[in-house]
Amino acid sequence: MNEDLNIRDILEWYLTAGVDETFGEVPFGLDTGTKTETTPVKAPAAAAAAVRPATTELAQATVNACKSARDLCAEVTSLDELRKMVENFDGCALKMTANKTVFGGGNPEAKIMFVGEAPGADEDRIGQPFVGRSGHLLDKMLQAVGLDRTKVYITNVLPWRPPGNRTPTDGEIAVCLPFLKRQIDLINPEVIIVLGGSAANALLENMEPISRLRGKWLEYKKSDGGIVNVLASFHPAYLLRNSAQKAKAWSDFMRLCQKIMQ
Ligand code: URA
DSSP states (O other), rough: TTTTTOHHHHHHHHHHTTOOOSSSSSSSOOTTTOSSSSOOOOOHHHHHHHHHHHHHHHHHHHHHHHHHHHHHHHHSSSSHHHHHHEEEEEETTTHHHOOOOEEEEOOOOOOOEESSSSSHHHHHHHHHSSSSSSHHHHHHHHHTTTOOOTTEEEEOOOOSGGGGGGGOOHHHHHHHHHHHHHHHHHOSSEEEEESSSHHHHHTOOOOOOHHHTSSSSSEEEOOOOEEEOOOEEEEEEHHHOOHHHHHHHHHHHHHHHHHHHE
């Protein structure tokens, strides 16, 4: 390894190369151990042997946790049962670093459901969704269209805070998605507003940027085949950093108003 490179340079290189998750101490690529004309990479046999099984084990653990979450969700028939089940679920490592399970809040009878990405530091401390700075902005946005938390239900894709508010991994989202889907089944909202690209991509199972998804009615298919209207909008945390985009969020909330007054 080049001695002139410091850790920051190396991490930057990994990030620009698309490496955004660590599985083991020794790096390997898809071309590890294979020889192609352009990339004659050959990892030491010991390193490949040490890392590959661990990676497979992690992937297998994620698959098992997804199945376990889906199976457990299929058994619960009330929101309280689902909450207890999520609180007792040990298949997502995020739970180990979180202080509280942040399940959902607001009115479980509501016809409007908001879905964010994951709890932040304040939510993790208090155990309720959207109670920090983003939550205060969300409250103001709700108020502006005559809504408040007694009229809506609010939840997140993930019930546990990712350490340091990092972006959740695809594996973490996949494991926790059954909890969100079951919550949607049990709340049975008429409309869902997804806040931010990460929540929108998770729920709608696509990879479209939020700039393309927001501002139009989309559809989510429940497990019974019923369709729920979905509106994507910017995440309040993004609006706090980019106030010029608040006008677009306002027009999204106007669209929501029109829908619920129909
Ligand atoms: N951001 C989210 O996506 N959810 C919260 O609950 C708080 C901040």
